[in-house]
Each structure stands twice: as C-alpha cells, then as structure tokens.
Amino acid sequence: MKEIVVVGAGRIGATIADMLSRSGDYAVTVIDRSQEALAALDTGPEVKTARCEVAEPGALEAVLNGKFAVLSAAPYSLTIRIAEAAAAAKVHYFDLTEDVKSTRRVKEIAAKAETAFIPQCGLAPGFIAIAAMSLAKRFDTLEDVKMKVGALPQFPTNVLNYALTWSPEGVINEYCEPCEAIVDGKLSEIAPLEDIEEFTLDGVRYEAFNTSGGLGSTPQVLAGKVKNLNYRTIRYPGHARIMKLLLNDLNLKDRRDLALDIFRHALSTTRQDMVVILVEVTGTKNGKPAFERFARTILSGYVGNRERSAIQITTAAGISTVLDMLAMGQLPQKGFVQQEDIDLDTFLANRFGRAYAQDQAMTKVA
Structure with a gap:
C-alpha cells in the first residue's frame, strides 16, 4: 500500500482522499493548517488527518518523509512551496493549479528532481x-x-x-x-x-x-x-x-x-x-x-x-488517475511530465478515469 499525502482539507481534497482510500491501494493522510477544516473533513474513517503549517520551513518536508507522493489541493499561492518540499523529500508531486507562473516554476524544480512532477492534473488544465x-x-x-x-x-x-x-x-x-x-x-x-x-x-x-x-x-x-x-x-x-x-x-x-x-x-x-x-x-x-x-x-x-458534485468527481478523478498510472509504471518516474503525453484510452480505462467514460452514469465511483 502506497502512502499518499493530500494537501488541503476542502471539498476537492476530501473527494481525492475518499476516492484513493476506498481503492484499498493507497493510505491517505490529509493535511491542512486549519484544525477546524480537518475536523470537518467529509471522508471515511480510514483517511488520516494531520495539522501542518505548509508555509513554515521544514514542516511539510517532515510530513512527506518516506511517502510515495504528495497531491496538492491547496490554493495556487502554495504551489511552489509544496513542489519545493516534494523535491527535498524526494516524493512524486501532483497538483491541480491553473496558475501559469506557478507551473513554470514547478517545471524548473522538476528538472533537478529525482521523482516525477506532474502539475495541472485536474479537469482544465488536465x-x-x-x-x-x-x-x-x-x-x-x-x-x-x-x-x-x-x-x-x-x-x-x-x-x-x-x-x-x-x-x-x-x-x-x-x-x-x-x-x-x-x-x-x-x-x-x-x-x-x-x-x-x-x-x-x-x-x-x-x-x-x-x-x-x-x-x-x-x-x-x-x-x-x-x-x-x-x-x-x-x-x-x-x-x-x-x-x-x-x-x-x-x-x-x-x-x-x-x-x-x-x-x-x-x-x-x-x-x-x-x-x-x-x-x-x-x-x-x-x-x-x-x-x-x-x-x-x-x-x-x-x-x-x-x-x-460533478466538479469534485471530475477533478479528483483526474489527479487520482494520473497518480494511479504513475504507480502502475504507465508514466515516467522522474522529471516533468505534461498532460499532453498521457494516453486518453489508457486514462479512460483506469478505475478512476472511468468517471469520464461516455457510458458512465456517474452514480458511483470507486
């Protein structure tokens, strides 16, 4: 079972955590600066939570130590900080950001990283x-x-x-x-x-x-x-x-x-x-x-x-699918990976990617 950290205890973070943890292949910890948000997290009991001040030097790196990947569902203002921590902790990195400037910096960080950095894994971009x-x-x-x-x-x-x-x-x-x-x-x-x-x-x-x-x-x-x-x-x-x-x-x-x-x-x-x-x-x-x-x-x-909601499902399915494809060896394991290199048919065939399938009734995922 691979250990995953989700940054952000909002509605998208909760959906990602629930989707991954229900698969049985991922042990998920959700972190947030707000204890109140963590207490209100709408997930199953198997999802762990931990308070973390992401912006504080060294705090996130300590949480990421020994983990497989970090998935950012945090505000775009924290994107670069989380990517830097992922590189330092040598874990795979995924985010949902729409911010162009942040993604350019993530690409620079990825060039020297020992793990995969896959930004913009949501709906659009993604x-x-x-x-x-x-x-x-x-x-x-x-x-x-x-x-x-x-x-x-x-x-x-x-x-x-x-x-x-x-x-x-x-x-x-x-x-x-x-x-x-x-x-x-x-x-x-x-x-x-x-x-x-x-x-x-x-x-x-x-x-x-x-x-x-x-x-x-x-x-x-x-x-x-x-x-x-x-x-x-x-x-x-x-x-x-x-x-x-x-x-x-x-x-x-x-x-x-x-x-x-x-x-x-x-x-x-x-x-x-x-x-x-x-x-x-x-x-x-x-x-x-x-x-x-x-x-x-x-x-x-x-x-x-x-x-x-539909936006929760499609966004969570996007980042969960790309994570799952990486875990199964279907994507490069190091450096910057762009969405355009991901095969659509393989994505749609994935257990999480089926949320986007044409015949998906959207009544149940994972």
Missing part, C-alpha cells in the same frame, strides 16, 4: 489537454484546436446563472489573468472575458469566453503545428457580460479581495452541478478537410456512499 491531444494526433495538419470546459449549476437561481462549485479564488484568478493562445500560428496573450461565443450542446444554450490557465502546456506542445488554439470557459448566456461589469468596469480586478468577498457572500454552493467538456479540432487527413469532436456532460453523483 483532462481537457489529454482529450485535445488525442484528437490532434489523428490529423496530418492542424487548423484549429478549440477547448471548452464549464462547471455549472444544473438549476441556476441568480442573474449570474452560476453557483460556487470550485475555488472562488481560482475563478476570479482565471477571469482576471491574461490568457495564452495561438493566433494565426503565433503564441499570444489574449484578454480574459473576451471572444464570447454562443453554442448549443444537447439542446442547451451556453456561452464560452477566454479565461486563463485552462490550456496548461498545450500551447508549447502544439506551437508551430496549429494555426489557432484557444481555451474558453463555458457558462450560461449573460454571465460574461456581468463579470466584465464587475471586474473591468467597476475595476474589481484590482480589488480581488473585495471581489472574493462578494462571491462568497452572494453566491451559494451546490452539489447539483454538471461539468461540460467540448473539444473541436479541424485540419486535414489524407489531404482532405477533417473535423473531430469530443464532448461530455457529467453530472454530480456518488463516490462510495457520499454525494459529490
């Missing part, structure tokens, strides 16, 4: 890159790679048509930071909350717009191979216009602490959510124009006997 590369590899030449993901309430109740299903800090960050893209063959930075498009999937109308962080390392992997590459977040129509008013026109992008307070005060949380995934690729095959699409709509469900 699974979306695996799905996109699976389609892109089937083309002789690439024109457009369009990636869209959204975590949405099944039953919206406010003018934003939104509920908190994910870290509010992460949402505000992706709405404010510059977005990577490839435009007319050139690596570019484009503005968030722009390029709004509307589309229909399975009879439901959505909008999608630029947000930061979802592409992961895909722009670097496909640079020089694709004309246009972009990532957009999916919401119900009208959401982007209101967020532009709040963040841009009222300038709350420069008062993110205030924006965070507003989100937490005004928006409810929900477990009755859904995750929408859409990848569309155009190019040529055998000299002829070609188009391929990968689409999923995943509903909330259960991990064991605990009800979990």
